[in-house]
Amino acid sequence: MTQLITTPNIPDADGFYAELIALHDGLTDDESAALNARLILLLCNHIGDRAVLAQAMAQAIAAHTNRDQK
Amino acid sequence: MLQDRYSLAFTLYPYQRSADQDSAAPVHHPVVIMGGGPIGIATALDLGLQGIPVVVLDDHEGAGVGSRAICFSKRTLEIAHRYGFSEPLLDKGVVWNLGKVFHRDSKVYEFNLLPESGHRFPAFINMQQPYFEKYQVDRVRQAQAEGAPIDLRGKNRVQSVEVHDDHVDLTIETPEGPYQISTDWLIGCDGASSPLRKMLNLDFEGRVFQDSFLIADIKMEAEFPTERWFWFEPSFKNSGASALLHKQPDGVWRIDFQIGWNVDRQEELKEENVRRRLKAMLGDKIDFELVWTSIYTFQCRRMKSFRHGRVLFAGDSAHQVSPFGARGANSGLQDVDNLGWKLGMVVRGTAPDRLLDSYNEERVFAADENILNSTRSTDFITPKSKLSHLFRNAVLDLAANHSFARQMVNSGRLSAPCTYDGLSLNSPDKLPDAPARTRPGATCPDAPVGDGYLLDHLGGGFTLLALGTEIPESVTIDGIGLTCLSLPTDADQSLAARYLGAAPSAVYLIRPDQHVAARWPTFDETEITAALRKACAKGN
Known part of the structure; x- marks a missing residue:
């Protein structure tokens, strides 16, 4: 089974992060949320592998649970 | 009139009457430096040690109070070593390599700046800026005794400059009245609010960040290790939206609190209010003494060009960054490192004047790199929108368990020397197999x-x-x-x-x-x- 990559995998991570944030410049909160949804769907389709997607969803919700316990 | 704008930590170059003040005609000098701070004195050392006569003009008589620039990088130490004053820096400075980042109460990230051995100097030392300036001037005095033609003139305020194609005329105010000199080259090392830049009506554009930071230097007996600790949204909520803790010599700790944009400076700087924030962070049990406090806001900006004919700018007068990343004084020292040999060759006539254009090319390139890094850190630390804040906290939440997110945590990308990729002094790489x-x-x-x-x-x-x-x-x-x-x-x-x-x-x-x-x-x-x-x- 393919494992979800959680080690650094994006070259120039700072540049990527800045680009991601800049994408939202000038959008309202609702527009930003919609943009994020579109982005997630595009990326999920690119990944394709349901097992990997399931792992990503599990990790994302786990970080939320951790946070509540802080 | 010469009114002091700040009080001094060390008197380093007290006013002395110069022979130039008694000369009937303005005396001419090869190089004049405006500003006797870390960048101006370093420039004087670089040129003076090459045997090039240099005059430094400063409207005060030494180093101002306040710790200000406290993090001096490995590259700065290497440059200081070349100038001959690295030893007192290492003796006095607090060596640190390890940084820790916290979100609320949990540690999310830890970095070691120098995991590689085989270097003379550590990644960083921390030291109050006045010490740095004092050791520099001590070195100037020693170099002068060995014959280096360096002339430091305290209480010499440049009142006006007149720039010509082949020289610059200066009028200087002193406690004993004004006098005039001229110079082939004028170097502006007169800080972020550069009077020289204003006299020449030159641009200085960039971004202002809408947040303020309170700096408190305190003396305390505490068990914090010698590391850089940074908190995002600390659980000691009453102190600020972020906090930074750094150790300095003499048992002094630097603490920075992010306190927001719309603050009443006078009110926030009252001792009881500073103490309230510190107590929220340190608890009631730790006793401390306030050494120095200040509030700063910041900009990321630079001059369009660092060279204007016979006038060159170096350090904060040419470029300004946010303090995250220690890219201010450290990049200024790299300016000097770059300018010194080029100006030396041009003055000696062994290289053409346009070698100085490469100073502008290379150091503008470096300033842009520093501004980019410092802007990104600032955007991460003080998110400018709700969305940006959301992503920032998502990164922090994931960073506890996932290394990919840790590399995105940005509490300051610490100063590293710039590589002048693709610029005009380089020759093509004929050894691609080498690192x-x-x-x-x-x-x-x-x-x-x-x-x-x-x-x-x-x-x-x-x-x-x-x-x-x-x-x-x-x-x-x-x-x-x-x-x-x-x-x-x-x-x-x-x-x-x-x-x-x-x-x-x-x-x-x-x-x-x-x-x-x-x-x-x-x-x-x-x-x-x-x-x-x-x-x-x-x-x-």
Whole structure:
């Protein structure tokens, strides 16, 4: 089974992060949320592998649970 | 009138009447530096140690109070070593390599700035800026005694300048009245609010960040280790939206609190209010004494050009960044490192005037890199929108368990020297099998050599470094003598690892500021001649 990559995998991570944030410049909160949804769907389709997607969803919700316990 | 704008930590260059004040006609000098802070004094040292007469004008008489720039980088220490004042810096400074990042109460990230051995200097030392300035001037005094033509003039305020094609006229105010001098070259090292920049009506554009930070230097007996600790949204909520803790010499700790944009400065700086924030962070049990407090806001901006004919700008007068990343004073020292040898050659007539355009080219490139890094850190630390805040916290939440997110946590990308990739003094890389870190444009990484270190042998003039191949004992090109250095590669692994990699042999042409100009597998005088001319902005 393919494992979800959680080690650094994006070259120039700072540049990527800045680009991601800049994408939202000038959008309202609702527009930003919609943009994020579109982005997630595009990326999920690119990944394709349901097992990997399931792992990503599990990790994302786990970080939320951790946070509540802080 | 000469009113002091700040009080002094150290009186370093008290006013003394200069012979220039009694001269009937304005006295002419090759180089005049405006500003006797860390950048101005370093420029004076660089040029003075080359034997070039230099006058430094400052409207105060020494180093102002306040810790201000506290983090001095490895590259700064290497530059200071070349100027001969690294020893007191290391003796006094607090060495640190480890940084920790917290979100609320949990540690999310930890970094070691120098996981590599074989360097003379640590990644950073912390030290109050006045000490740095004092050790610099101590070195100037020693150099003067050895004959270096450096003239420091305290309480000399430049009132006006008149820039001509081939010289600059200056009118200077002193406690004993005004006088005039002229100079071939004027260097503006007069800080972020540069009076010189304003006199010449030059631009200084960029971004203002809408947040304020409260700095508190405190003395305390506490068990914090000698590390950089940064908190995002600390659980001690009553102190600020972020906090930074750093150790300095003399049992002093620097604490920065992010306190928001719309604050009443007077109110926030009241001792009881500063103490309230500190108590929220430290608890009631730790006793502390307030040493210095200040509130700062910041900008990321630079001048369009650092050269305006006969006038050059260096340090904060030319570029300003947010403090995250320690890219202010450290990048200013790198400006000096870059400018010193170029101006030296132009003054001596061994390189054309346009070599100074490469100062502008290279240091603008470096300033943009520093501004980019510092802007990104600032956007991460003080998110400018709800969405940006959301992503920032998502990164922090994921960082506890996932290393991919840790690399996105940005509490400051700490100052590293710029590599002048693709700029005009470099020759093409003829040794692609050798490590990228020593490609043309890069600063030479240090390595153990004999009883000392590689960088002890580099700098001041041009050097030809040979590894695993023969070079002549001396090479002179266009009247410029190159220092020829042939080193064994079997004595220390780090030298070979950093300069050879997969290449069996190498010849490096290294600039006076310890940057690589060119490299080849073997000695070829025609190639070296072309590369040296390129590095001196001669010919095409």
